[in-house]
Amino acid sequence: MSTSSSNSEVEQFMAGLVKRNPHEDEFHQAVREVAESLMPFILDHSEYRKAQILERMTEPDRVVIFRVTWMDDAGNIRANRAWRVQFNNSIGPYKGGLRFHPSVTLSILKFLGFEQTFKNSLTGLPMGGGKGGSNFNPKGKSDGEVMRFCHSLMTELQRFIGEDTDVPAGDIGVGAREISYLFGQYKRLKNRFTGILTGKGLSFGGSCGRREATGYGCVYFCENMFQQRGESIAGKRVLVSGSGNVAIYSIEKAIEMGAKVLTFSDSSGFIHDPDGIDAEKLAFIKDLKEVRRGRVIEYAEKFKGAEFHEGKRPWHVPAEVALPCATQNEISGEEARALLDNGIQAVSEGANMPTELNGVHAFVKAKILFGPAKAANAGGVAVSGLEQSQNALRLSWDHDEVDGRLKGIMRDIHAKCVEYGSDADDGSVNYVKGANIAGFIKVADAMLAYGAV
Numbered sequence: 413m414s415t416s417s418s419n420s421e422v423e424q425f426m427a428g429l430v431k432r433n434p435h436e437d438e439f440h441q442a443v444r445e446v447a448e449s450l451m452p453f454i455l456d457h458s459e460y461r462k463a464q465i466l467e468r469m470t471e472p473d474r475v476v477i478f479r480v481t482w483m484d485d486a487g488n489i490r491a492n493r494a495w496r497v498q499f500n501n502s503i504g505p506y507k508g509g510l511r512f513h514p515s516v517t518l519s520i521l522k523f524l525g526f527e528q529t530f531k532n533s534l535t536g537l538p539m540g541g542g543k544g545g546s547n548f549n550p551k552g553k554s555d556g557e558v559m560r561f562c563h564s565l566m567t568e569l570q571r572f573i574g575e576d577t578d579v580p581a582g583d584i585g586v587g588a589r590e591i592s593y594l595f596g597q598y599k600r601l602k603n604r605f606t607g608i609l610t611g612k613g614l615s616f617g618g619s620c621g622r623r624e625a626t627g628y629g630c631v632y633f634c635e636n637m638f639q640q641r642g643e644s645i646a647g648k649r650v651l652v653s654g655s656g657n658v659a660i661y662s663i664e665k666a667i668e669m670g671a672k673v674l675t676f677s678d679s680s681g682f683i684h685d686p687d688g689i690d691a692e693k694l695a696f697i698k699d700l701k702e703v704r705r706g707r708v709i710e711y712a713e714k715f716k717g718a719e720f721h722e723g724k725r726p727w728h729v730p731a732e733v734a735l736p737c738a739t740q741n742e743i744s745g746e747e748a749r750a751l752l753d754n755g756i757q758a759v760s761e762g763a764n765m766p767t768e769l770n771g772v773h774a775f776v777k778a779k780i781l782f783g784p785a786k787a788a789n790a791g792g793v794a795v796s797g798l799e800q801s802q803n804a805l806r807l808s809w810d811h812d813e814v815d816g817r818l819k820g821i822m823r824d825i826h827a828k829c830v831e832y833g834s835d836a837d838d839g840s841v842n843y844v845k846g847a848n849i850a851g852f853i854k855v856a857d858a859m860l861a862y863g864a865v
Contacts, residue, residue, distance in 0.1 A: 418452045425451070429470055436519035438740060441769055442526050443470050445784075449845040450852055465856045472499045472525060473506075475518065478568045480546060482561045485554055494565055496544035496572055496580075499525035502858040505576055506542030507532055507793060507800075509583030512590065516545045520740070524583075524764055528793070530851030531786040534825045537797035542578055544569075550585050562593035570598050575607050575803070581796050582611040584656070584739065588623075592616075607803025610796035614808075619799035621814035622792075627661025627762060628815070629791015629822050630735055630783075634760035635669060636826035637781040640841065646670030648757070649731035653677045654738035655701045655708055658762045658789070662735045663689055663697070675726035677738060678708045682726040685711075685718040730754040737762035745770035752778050761785040772844065779840045787825050787847040794821045825850075 426444055433439055447466065454460045476496040484490055495518055498506045508528040511521070521543045529541025546565065550558050572578060582591050591611045598608055605617075612618035621628075635645050650666050650673045652659050663673050672688040676697065685693070693715060700706045712720040727734065727747040734756055736742055740763065743751070748771030751759070758781035761767065765785055767775070775782040795818055802808050809817075825847075833846020 415452075418455060421455065422447050422451050425466070428467075432471075433519075433522070436522060438517075438519045438523040438765070439526065441741075442523035442765055445765075445769055445772060445844070446526075446530070446848050446852075449842070449848045453849050453852075459860060460856055463860055465859055468859065469500060469529065469852075469855065470526065472497050472522065473501060474498050475522075476572050477518075480548065480561060480565045480568070482557070482564045484557050492546050492548040492561070494544070494546035494548075494569070495521050496569060496578070497521045497525040497542060498572070498578055499541040499543070500529045500855060501540035501542075501578075502855050502862070503533060504538035504540045505574075506578035507539035507581070507796065508541060508543040509545075509581045510586045510590075510594075511543070511545030511583040512548045512550050512585030513545070514547055514549045516547045521545060523740075527764060527786050529855060530848065531790045532793055532797075533851040533854045534787055534828060534847060535790050535794045535797060535821055536824060537794065537821075539579075539793065539797050539800075542580075543583075544580055545583065545586075548585075550590065555589070558590060559593045562590055563597040566594045566597040567601065569594075570601050573598075573608055575800070579607065579796075579800060580609055581793070587611075587657070588613060607800050610799040612799070617799075617803050619795055619802055619814055620809065620811040621818065622795045622799060623657055624661040624664070625795035625814075625818055626658045626789050626792030627663070627737065628665045629794065629818055630658065630662050630737070630760050630762040630788050631665040631669060632791065632819055632822040633783050633788040633826060634733060634735070634758055634781070636823060637758055637760070637783055637841075637843070640826070640830065641781070644670070645733060645758075648672070648733045649674055650733040650735060651675045651726045651729055651731045652735045652737055653682065653726055653742055653766075654736075654763065655697065656737070658792075659735075659737035660694070660698060660701065662737050662762050663694055666733075666735070667691065667694065671733065674731060675729055676708065676711075677726060680707050680709065681720055681722040681724055683708050683711045683718055683720055684726065684729055685715065687717050727751050728754070732757045734759045735762050736766035738766065739763055740765045741768050743767040743771050745774060747771065748774040752780070756780060759783065760788040762789050764789065776842055776844055779838075781841075782843055783829075784844045784847050786851060787829055787843060790825055791818055791822060794818060
């Protein structure tokens with residue numbers, strides 16, 4: 413199939429998808445990125461095209477929308493909207509996080525659920541794809557307000573989830589506190605102690621290594637890409653965005669592996685530390701963000717030589733490695749070109765879809781090591797899957813056991829990307845193509861086996 417024919421098929425497919433899902437830009441972007449690399453493969457495999465697999469995979473099994481009513485500390489009644497997008501359960505129960513943030517919309521949750529389907533498939537674990545959340549903003553809320561919101565949300569959500577049906581987890585705005593409140597309310601309502609949420613506390617069914625998993629996995633995947641070329645992340649300068657769990661533990665693992673981390677950020681701007689972040693500085697960041705919930709400018713006030721750049725992102729700082737760990741679309745096409753101009757060698761996506769589509773195109777065309785989110789940040793859901801296994805077996809593994817399994821899963825994901833993304837002509841690897849095809853095949857073959865369901 414010629415490139416022009418494939419492009420025409422993509423445009424025709426996308427026109428139908430946009431018509432069915434108007435005003436959902438993030439969802440359109442996620443699907444287009446997948447369709448561009450999948451379409452030639454689908455056109456070469458008539459069984460997938462005949463069964464309309466891609467069309468079916470881009471339509472969620474169901475979307476649940478509901479109101480969450482709660483009371484603030486002043487006694488005022490408040491109301492928010494919440495969603496659960498159960499996208500595809502062809503290879504296992506729906507699995508994907510809950511996000512609490514004012515920016516949450518159906519479009520964002522559909523893009524995340526669609527990506528989650530491929531990501532979960534890549535892990536090799538029996539997990540389908542789903543996502544959920546609310547436009548509730550936990551920032552500035554008291555513990556009591558967050559508790560009342562979480563209890564109200566779970567009162568409705570419990571109708572649609574279960575350990576063999578749908579297993580939510582945390583995401584932006586949903587950490588250990590929120591998961592604990594949600595799980596407590598589920599247990600009270602159902603009178604059952606079972607693994608219907610992951611990211612739980614260690615005292616009630618959580619897994620060692622879950623907090624670190626996405627960040628560690630992102631760096632493990634980056635190292636796997638370097639090793640494919642006979643190199644290592646050790647000695648490389650690294651740019652990290654964000655300052656949540658993914659960013660903090662990406663920084664931690666990169667430091668452990670001998671890299672020099674120069675940046676981190678939050679919504680107010682970014683820190684550039686030319687001397688590099690060491691263990692002492694990382695401990696300060698953890699206290700700042702995980703305990704005091706402060707702003708990154710405090711780092712520059714604490715450590716001489718560090719600079720705070722208000723309202724900016726770190727992608728113009730010269731470095732060899734970029735780990736975007738903040739949020740979607742944080743690397744524009746212009747910023748991607750700036751990274752390339754400054755000698756970037758590898759980008760490993762810790763956040764979900766952090767690079768705009770024209771930025772993805774720039775990275776792929778330049779043939780740098782570019783690990784897309786569905787592969788590079790799969791470590792979090794991988795350890796969530798391991799938490800499900802531990803809950804089902806009524807046992808727990810220590811940190812070394814979990815971390816060893818995480819390394820193996822990330823290594824296997826990398827191998828699948830290489831298998832389906834290698835260029836026979838020059839030996840380069842298109843990790844976007846490899847991840848999309850590898851993630852697609854497992855789900856698609858299951859859907860074919862089920863027939864028209």
